[in-house]
Amino acid sequence: MKCPFCGHLEDRVVDSRESREGDSIRRRRECLRCERRFTSYERIDEIPYMVIKKDGRREPFDRNKVMAGLLRACEKRPIPAAKLEAIVNAVEKYVQESPERERPTSKIGEMIMRRLKELDKVAYVRFASVYLEFQDVSEFMHELKNLVRTRSGERASSRR
Structure with a gap:
């Protein structure tokens, strides 16, 4: 995941939590370069082929x-x-x-x-x-x- 602060591509996941609805996962990440934390969301790809x-x-x-x-x-x-x-x-x-x-x-x-x-x-x-x-x-x-x-x-x- 690209860091929104410095653009570095490597990070580590600090915490993962499922949303209340169960349709996404919230992940707290820490950039391995600038060490700042940011949040990403993972959702199911719902657009059909x-x-x-x-x-x-x-x-x-x-x-x-x-x-x-x-x-x-x-x-x-x-x-x-x-x-x-x-x-x-x-x-x-x-x-x-x-x-x-x-x-x-x-x-x-x-x-x-x-x-x-x-x-x-x-x-x-x-x-x-x-x-x-x-x-x-x-x-x-x-x-x-x-x-x-x-x-x-x-x-x-x-x-x-």
């Missing part, structure tokens, strides 16, 4: 929604729960690292699709079919052909 939907609406980030979408895409697939948890954690970290406290769902969806594509192609296609909102079978087939093309390209390069 937001996502910006495709239609422009904003809503609070919900990691349970991300996990539910992944579970639907990975249903009956041999994917360990720990891998899905890692994807959700990465998404949550991405949202929390935003300086504006919000991220577009388009970027979140792309991030999930990249990870699923590496993890399980069937789960990737399932997730992509919902996320990319395929309008007809031709769009779905186009994505499958791209997937097959990249997969056969990977096999050819691994044989060399």
